[in-house]
Amino acid sequence: MAEKKVSVWSDNRFWQRSATWVTGFASLLLIWLTFDTMGQITMGNQKDINNHITKRVPSATVINYKVEYKMNQRRGHEVPVIGGDDGKGDSLFKVKENFFGRDNYSQKEADALLHLGKLASQAKNCMDCHTLLGNGAYYAPDLTKAWLDPAWQKGGTMQAMTGKSTKEEAMAEFLQNPGKYPTHARMMPNLGITQKEAVGLVAFLKHMATIDTNGFPRGFGKIKEGVVYARSK
Amino acid sequence: MIEPLYIRPVIAINDFLPIFVSAAFILIFGLFYAGIVTMIKMKKMKKVYYILAYFFWGLQIYCTYFLTMTIHSQPFTVKAMIVAMIAYLSVPHIYFYLITKSEQRYEN
Amino acid sequence: MQGQSNFKYEGQKLASWYFTVAMILFGAQLLLGLVAAIQFIYPSFLYGILDFSIARMIHINALVVWMVYAMIGAVYYLLPDETGIEVVGIGIAKLLFWILTLAVTVVVLVFIFIQVGAADIKTIWFITEGREYLEAPRWADIGIVVVVLGFLANTFLTAIKGRRTGIMTVILSDMIALAGLYLAGMFFTDNISMDQYWWWWVIHLWVEATWEVMVGALAAYALIRVVGANRKVVEMWLWIEVAMLFGSGILGLGHHYFWIGTPEYWWEIGALFSALEPLPLVGMFVHVLYDWGKENGFKEKAGEDTSSNNTPALLWLVSNGFGNFLGAGVWGFFHTLPQVNIYTHGTQFTAAHGHLAFFGAYATILIAMFYMAVQGKYGIKKLRATFASKMAIFLITFGVVGMGVALTIAGYEQVLIARAQLGATWDAFFIAQNQTWMAQAMDWRLIMGVVTTVGFFYLVKDLLSISKNPKNVY
CATH class of the missing domain: 1.20.120 (Four Helix Bundle (Hemerythrin (Met), subunit A))
Structure with a gap:
């Protein structure tokens, strides 16, 4: 470096070190945040429900409870409400609801159903037509809150079409014979889903609807009948 | 601990198009700004065109302001946008400062 | 071959x-x-x-x-x-x-x-x-x-x-990160939020961090080989790009964590780093433009031929500068802020961004590498663009941009109807799919896909035959 005065700003080594430091710092920050997030998105269990602790990803046993999606005053957007709400949009974990005729699935039974459903969702490639939590393909509807979709409720078009009297049975029936119930020219193909797998998938969908997605999708099902906006004024 | 309060106002239907267009133009004007500065540094344009470059940066600021207002940003997003705009203003200058230094060092 | x-x-x-x-x-x-x-x-x-x-x-x-x-x-x-x-x-x-x-x-x-x-x-x-x-x-x-x-x-x-060169050091460290990240995607969990958390580590940290750095390194190599830029200057700039890309890209991961069950603080992190993510792309664009112009200036002064020694590769390299900025930058930015993303997440907007970004940021520079390999294989001093080279770059770019525009229109329609008005239900989805704007956007997407494919055939023909045409080889 004796020949002439050189600036550190034009020094390769300086920039190499800077790049390393920046990358290292960003990575460490990401790892730290990851630890925090892991703690917050670990799946809860029945004990949390008994203690009225709201988890971002609740226990699989939520299939025993009534699930809704309501505006929460404190959060400023909709959140899943499990087992009835306290009037402010927080879960009470009280009101039960039958799931295939029962509301007493044990932790073990519920976990097994969810496990089967999650496996089925991957084995059947759901994500390459649908979106789950908004991620996937855009050929078919988002399934994040499918459990709460008005079409599957009593009086809804999908439930009526399958001739079943509960939404879990209607969903399971549709999943096993999608070709029999065309809802659109774009039909779901027959993926060889068995009765057991269908039950698992419905449990998976009900559980997914209870995940706290920070208000996504916004205003889910706010208009029941499709009235398309026309420019006012 | 104080629970953070998040407010997510609904975006009006008529606001969506302006939002997407202004967001796109933030970057497009940014490209014009950086492009003109580059042309001047390459001596393909006269220095007087710096006025034009800063004019584009001004448009960029305006689009950013418009966007952050229309999407009802919280204070944090507003700050993030201010940081981004200052970064846009300075990056071409820092870049050419460094380039000149390194050329002096390695090419003479 | x-x-x-x-x-x-x-x-x-x-x-x-x-x-x-x-x-x-x-x-x-x-x-x-x-x-x-x-x-x-x-x-x-x-x-x-x-x-x-x-x-x-x-x-x-x-x-x-x-x-x-x-x-x-x-x-x-x-x-x-x-x-x-x-x-x-x-x-x-x-x-x-x-x-x-x-x-x-x-x-x-x-x-x-x-x-x-x-x-x-x-x-x-x-x-x-x-x-x-x-x-x-x-x-x-x-x-x-x-x-x-x-x-x-x-x-x-x-x-x-x-x-030992700077370019090699960057590539080697990048390859370790790239390979290591793949491991994050190799496990099964019943918890879909956990599943998607790590899934994004692979997807995002590949395409918005490690792949971008790879592009930076390849562009640096190409600038030295094709344009004749000074190695020291290019390598210094490469390190700055690495700092900017990783500095914004690693935590830019936050913009995928708005709605998958992860905590709210990702909104702020995602918004801030997403706003910074286009900066290195502007930098890369300016860099290619400046180096190209500067080297041409030197050659002009020396009275040399200013044409590049590999015109098709240079054309693809320049389209990389534009494409990366447009596809990854503009199309990424306009739906990335959480206030907007809650409406656009999971619509055709994402598909539009995906098509333009993968093409603009990656396909272009990799095709430039194909042309450099053709030049190397036949030991050609100067490779000039043929009619087929020009048709390939024009049709592929036009086709992909066309698809991107069509999908953007489709996504916009979906945001307004299925999301903002009807609230994202099963019926809302299909009502939006049945609208004329959506249907016609899909028609145009197919037409532009065919245009892209025709361009692809020109590219294949050109890569196989460009070396055999004495008019284009010096």
């Missing part, structure tokens, strides 16, 4: 094998993309034979795999050039190529003929993992990791033995 080869090194010959398979997979990607695009318009097309889910899965997997092939090929191509020596363990490197290609073939055949399996962990191991982009079954994942470790060993041993 036929004809006598002028490659000085076996490593570069191996690179040309990787490039050849990459082009074949690129073709497969376009073909399956066309099938999926037709199904959007005529849903009964191949229904029950090759359903949309399968066509789309192969479409996106072929995309990722051809780009990985082309990147590995690019590294093998520049490795001997940068280090000045033959690739260490070239025999093993060639063997790994065949193993990888065989594995890819088996996976594709299973995707096409078996398609789905029972809800059993065996399906995850042997048929499909069913997670968008990471559908390759577990056995193939392990195979990929083994092959990549071998590839890393080859490159490391070569780099240690040969000349």
